Structures are given as C-alpha cells and as structure tokens.
Amino acid sequence: MKKDFYITTPIYYPSAKPHMGHAYSSIVADFFARFKRIQGYDVFFLTGTDEHGQKIQRAAEKRGMDPKSFCDEISKTFFDLSKTLNLSNNDFIRTTEKRHEKSVQYLWNILEKKNEIYLSKYSGWYSVSDEAFYSDDEIELVNDKKVSKTSGSIVEWVEEESFFFKLSKWQEPLLKFYKENPNFILPESRRNEVINFVKSGLKDLSVSRKSFSWGIKVPSNKEHVIYVWLDALTNYLSALNFPDTNNKLYKSFWPATIHLIGKDILRFHAIYWPAFLLAAEIKPPKRVYGHGWILSGEEKMSKSKGNILDPIEIINKYGLDPLRYYLIKEVSFGNDGNISQDKLENCINSDLANNYGNLCQRVISFLEKNLEMKVPNNFEFNIDDKKILDTFNKDFNKLVDSIDSQDINYYVNFIQEQLFASNKYFNDQEPWKKKENKKRLNTILYVSLELIRKISVMLYPIIPNSSLKVLKAFNISEESIDINSIKLHENLKINQKLNKISILFKKIEKND
C-alpha cells in the first residue's frame, strides 16, 4: 500500500488581493494535508500563484510596472497569506519561475512532437469593448451591424494565428477515463456537469496567443505565448521537478492524489488537464474536487462593519483557528457556504469556547486542584469508561474513510459528538463528589484526560495551533501526533506532570 499523498490548491491568480475564497481552498487543503501526515502518509502539499496572462500584463501596465515586478509584489501577498493561514505547504510555486517555464515548454514539446498541437487560425466575432469572442448564435444584426446579443456591443471578424490542441480527439478517451475512474471528479453533481459537457462535443482548443507577450514562449515559435491554462495547470508537475521524472518527488507523488479547486475552474482541471496529460502519455491526477463558493450574507456587507470576506481582517479580529474551524465546520463541503460574522461569533462561543475550551479547562483545573497536575496512576475502567473511550476505535475506519472521500462534515460532526459526550461524562461522573474514593476519582480524571487527548489529536488538522497548545501541555510533540493513537485508551503515561494551559478561546461579547 502506497503511503504517498499529494494535494494541491489552485494556484491563485494575483490580479487582485486574496479573498475568503482563496483562504477557504487553502485551509481545506491544509486540513487534508495535516490529516494525512498524522495518519503516517508522506505528504506533499502545494500551493502558489499563477502569474501569466493578459490581465496581469494590463494590470501591470496600468500601474506603470513591468509584469514581473508587479507579480512579485502581488504574489507576495498570497505567500504571506499562506503564512497567516498557517499552511503546512511543502512548496510555493510561481509560474514565473524558471523551473516552471522549463517544465511547461517540455510538456509543450511533447505535445507538439506527438502531433497533438498544430498551427492554424483562430477566428471569430470579437468585441473589443467586451474583450470577448462570440459565436454565430450569440450575435445579431442591428442596423446592418453585427452586435453581441448580450452586451449589444459591436463585434468584428478577427483572425489570429494560433496553435491548437487536438482536444476533439480526446472526447471519447476522456469519457472512457471518467467511466473507469468514477471518483475522478467530485462531488458527483459536478462530475455529471463535466460529462454532459464533454458528451456535447469538444472542439480543438486554442493554446497559444499572439496578441500579448506576458507568458511562456512557444519554444518553436517565439511570437506566441502559451495559453495560460496549459501554463498554469502544469505547475502541479513543475513542483515535482518535471520533466525529470526520475527524481524522488516525481516518482513518489505523481499522479497527484487530489487537486482541490473551486467549482469555477472545474472544466480546466477535469477536461483540459487530463486531456493534455493523456495526450502526453502522462498519468492524469487521481481526483479533482470542485468545492463550492464562500458567500457572505447579503445584509452583512455593511460598510460600517467592514467586509466579512476579507480573511485578514477576520483573522486579526478573531484569530486564525476560529476562522479555520468555522469554515471547515459550517460550510457543507462541496456546496456553497454562507458565512457571516454573527455565525462565526456563535461558532466560536459555543463550539470552541464553551465546548472544547471549557472541557479542557475544567478537567485540567480539576487535575491541578486535586492531583497536582499529575496523570493519575491508580485507576480501573468500568463499563461506562470503556464505552466512551471505545467510540473512537469503533468508528475509526469510518473516520479515515470520511477523509479519503472528502466527507469533512462527518469528521467534524464526530468531533462535536465526542465533545458533548465528554462534557456529559464529566458531569455525570461528578468527580467533585468522589474525593473520598481516590481510585474512582483517578479513573474519571484519567478517562477525561484521554478524551481530551483524542479529541485534540482529531482537531489538530483543523485548528493546529490550539490543538498543539493542549497536546504540548500533555507533553505530546507535534512530530509525534498520530491519528492511530486515538484508538489507544492508555496512551498518557501515568504520573507525568502536565502543564497548565491558558484559556484557549476567548468568548466573544455579543452586544445586541
């Protein structure tokens, strides 16, 4: 059984500053990466920026900058965000790097050599004001002039020399590929969209541009730059040192386990990308998951409160882990999620402060007052104790499966149930009434500590900083965190002295 796991975020297009959608993709990818690491996998987690294309070139010109300096500046904001979000990425790739350029040109050459690319003319009705091409049925005749039906702007017939990728040829192979790999595109509803699209017929794809220069040159014809998507998608290979397919990274991690993307760029990842790769005889990735969008409640966009969608502002105000937890917990993964400051505050108070934070606090402070912070030694589990501890092994396989099938919500719900159960356990056992029964008191505390340990391990991929505060207080180092340890009931060494922890999550004062 191979224990390698390669996960990617989209590489972000730095034409504007990072928003909540970027943060969401990254946070979820980090969640999977961290989980697989504590499951013992060798993980390669990649993120980065996609820096070529006309839009960037124009944005740079507007600012009176050369495109590269412009990209350096904006790419840095995304790099900084990856730090702010505490991402555990192994690499941060930029498409303006030499290693990437080499990789893209190499892929291009393969395609060209295999006759998958040919030179022809791109023609169509182009609207200068819309910066868009329209097909015959999208234009109409008004006052003897051809205009776009949608925008009404005048269109003109344009022809431009362009290289084409023989996408049409890959229609049937793609459909076959989807059929043989039913989980290649997830969630299922998205897969159906893609399959319908492919079934409706694929035209050859224009994969070069002459109209602007900010991109990777076509090796055989320097007047052309390579189409941004062929360029951008290849980043997933470049970071593994492609075209050197004999190096360790490539051999271990390709094909990628999962490309995590937003639903808006599904087509590029689910159609073009596997088509390019099949054509080049490179294995396509194993899975493409198109998650939903993060939306903010309509009335929440008030100017006075500021824009909820700005991840940096939210993190400054509430902290990183609360945002990570909130996004992972409350967004139904795969669907669009409505977020609001109000919901975030509720989530922090109930789930993090009252439930998890307070559980840690009440148990540890009880341990301090009664057992001088030492893990109890003389104890014996009864049926109730065993039952609550056993939940974790009973459902362990389901938990692991939920991650492998990207059922994040199952995973988080399980944690929440265990938090409720643990608080209830402490309540029902009433250790404060058992001070004369030392052995029972020891047992209740040992069980409670074990529950906190197990839950904190499970929380590590979601809220690494907070989880680590607890685990470190339990003398568990980050490197030694192992998801399999939640199956153990006596993992905490007896008599060891634990450390105090400060309040994990401060409650938000609600004023209304």
Place this chain on the structure above:
RNA sequence: GGCGGGGUAGCUCAGUUGGUUAGAGCGCGGGACUCAUAAGCCCGAGGUCAGUGGUUCGAUCCCACUUCCCGCUACCA
C-alpha cells in the same frame, strides 16, 4: 431555451432504497448541579418536510404539473 440540483423547525443544514411520535447544531423557555471561560448537564416549546394532483394499505421520500432559487450551457482567468 436545453440539461442538472434544490426548496425540511426562528437560523444553518442532515435525513428518509415509502411504514408506528421527521433529526442535529445554534437560538429560545424551564429545571437540577457547581469541577470549569455565568461554561457544562437534563427537560421542553417550535415543522401542514414549497404548492396541487396522482400511484399506494400508507408519501416528506416515487410520478406529473405549478411556483421559487441555484448550477452548467468552452477558449477572461
């Protein structure tokens, strides 16, 4: 227009391969306790499961229609 998904408690959502009292979290009301971040625990109120019609012994779940919302319908990324 075509294809697809959806309308379930105040809010966010789960669920039912059709079967006695439809679930969770949050919010709300009440109770007992006190280790804890006035946290936690227990109990409770709240739903004609979008509407209409049909199939069925029986439908929230199947079918048809109506209505509302959303997604996809290729070369901006």
